[in-house]
Amino acid sequence: MRDESHGQPARVPYVFPPFGTDAVADAIRARRANDTLLDLDGVLLNSVPLAAAWNEVGRVIRYKNTIPGDMRELLILRSAVLNRAAYQWIQHEPVGRAEGLTTAQLLAIRFAPPFTERINGAASATSDFNSALSPELAAALEFADWSTSAVRVPTNVYDNLRQFLNDKQMVEATATLGVYSMVSRVTVGLNVDGKMDVVVPVPQ
Structure with missing residues (x-):
């Protein structure tokens, strides 16, 4: 897993909990390539309930969608x-x-x-x-x-x-x-x- 240091700053701080310390962050990692959080994830993790719900909706849209x-x-x-x-x-x-x-x-x-x-x-x-x-x-x-x-x-x-x-x-x-x-x-x-x-x- 690569270092999850962010690229350019956002308007809020990025939150990247270390692997194994946050169940929601790890659930998001499981859906991402190379088990790596994106900058978007780091922004959303400022609100853990929102990040959790967002991850579930994203999973359904990406992987449970039946359109081509x-x-x-x-x-x-x-x-x-x-x-x-x-x-x-x-x-x-x-x-x-x-x-x-x-x-x-x-x-x-x-x-x-x-x-x-x-x-x-x-x-x-x-x-x-x-x-x-x-x-x-x-x-x-x-x-x-x-x-x-x-x-x-x-x-x-x-x-x-x-x-x-x-x-x-x-x-x-x-x-x-x-x-x-x-x-x-x-x-x-x-x-x-x-x-x-x-x-x-x-x-x-």
Whole structure:
């Protein structure tokens, strides 16, 4: 296990209890790569009950979700773009690639104009970006835009994604966006790893 010293400061101190001294921290470690706490975990552990609940919700969203992995990561990454949450993007771009998202698809997620711009006449640019996405992922991108930025999802946008997912998966997709919008707000609002004002990276 690597040293859990933090990177850049956040707006609150990082709390990294030594291994074996805190049951909640160790439960979070068990879900993380290399049993290592992230800077986000160090921020959340300022409130142990919140960190415990957060870990359980995160575990379900990541590992008990039945929507396809590439779609799940598209939803997470798109919410990072819309919320200007660089930390979230940096954590999930490698996961997205591992789930099968290509560089071209990541570029579409990163740069496709948000729905408000499409409404105002950027449809041709959107078509160019969507050409990198399957119909399922393009429908998920549109759904993510509405759910994240407008909250109220129009029926046609909902139905467009529903043709690819069952009712259980629609709940999971909507919940994934809700949870990761919460992640965005915590990581940006508390300046986790000093990334509050960092531009969301461009996939290479």
